[in-house]
Amino acid sequence: MTYRLTDIDCVSARGHSALGGTLAIQAVWRYDRAVDLAALEHFHEALRHGRLGRAVAPAMIPAAGDRWTTRVEFSPLEVAEEPIASGDLEAWIAEQGNAELRTFGGPAWRLAATHLDNGESVVSLLVSHTLADGHAFCTAVTDAVADKRLDLSYRTDEFGRIRLLAGDLRDAARRARSLPSAAGLALRLAVTGRGGGTGTAGDAPDFRLPTVTATVPAQLWHAAARARGGTGTTLAVAMMTAIATEVGRTDEEGRVRMMMPVSTRTADDLRANALTSIAFEVDVHDGAPADLAPLRAVMKEKLTAAAASGQDVPPLIPVAVALPRGRYARLxxxxxxxPASTVCSSLGKLDPEILRIDGSPASAMMIGLVNQSLDARSVVTERGGNLYVALVEAAEKITMRVMGFHPPALLDTEQLTELVRSALAEYELSATFW
Incomplete structure (x- = not known):
């Protein structure tokens, strides 16, 4: 089994460390009953023996690339002792989303549960994005539900330091062609990085990136898309385009730059991140909301091109791996x-088994992205703001996890809620907000 991280996973791990907070995927299951804690403990144990049973070990020579290890620390199942108020659910989800993760060495994921004062219960699973992209995350969950155990192993876990060093020297030598470019990049970063800073003086101590979770009946969602010549994903892109246009997250011509991750995962693929992406410009006046067909055609063309290009790795990625670790923060x-892109990530219709982590189906589920480094208003502003949606279809619902901050038009959760509500209304849809 390959023990060396792919270059994309390696850059992911080091980037999280350099930014001071992990980029993570968070799933939340909501129940109209008490969750079965004994079954949840079994699910937690099964996760430890699947795709999430590993973490990252740093290479002795950075240019070699970091390696996977199963000699990791795991966090226990965390169960709140006292129920929380139903109105505090989003705060609890945010708290779990900001729990400490350590991609290097672990714990690189956390499972937590709580009861609500209205008899409901909630479970959160937070996983470092270096361990899994969206599809790998879902597979890890469904494997654990089925008690399918991979029990990963890496021969390098048995190596001593001398043998590890020899392997790093060999693999670093294979990367020799990247070293001149890496040296040049490091020099440019050193020059441009002088005097830079990310201070958060004056920031509110309780800042939280505005985030909402909204559900729409799947049947109504797909009917609205079909009636306008689109698909469910096209409709999500059009909705986010309307929000981006409303808050001014556009180029000089008023167009929205949309980015979408696209899976390149193959059967029995154990890569943590098997992704490429497509990018395209959307003008809110080009037929939407009355006609989604032109947008669908553009997206189909981009997706076809991405499929044809296969698993191309951006040329900067291998160069970045060869960089000294000290240059990573600037990069x-x-x-x-x-400051311009809007991201729309759709995992489509999920395997129904993903709802059964305690043996019986949850009543609702959401999956979203958490960027723990966006922990202050000044940091988010410095990075150009944020507008992102992740949507899944599960339990006969389309569930969207939307986050956004774009001064001065989008600053808080109330504004974001109204923007989502208004964008849906353009398609004669309404949502239930968590």
């Missing part, structure tokens, strides 16, 4: 700064 901040 990571530059890569994370984007």
């Amino acid at each position: 990571a901040r530059q890569a994370a700064t984007d």
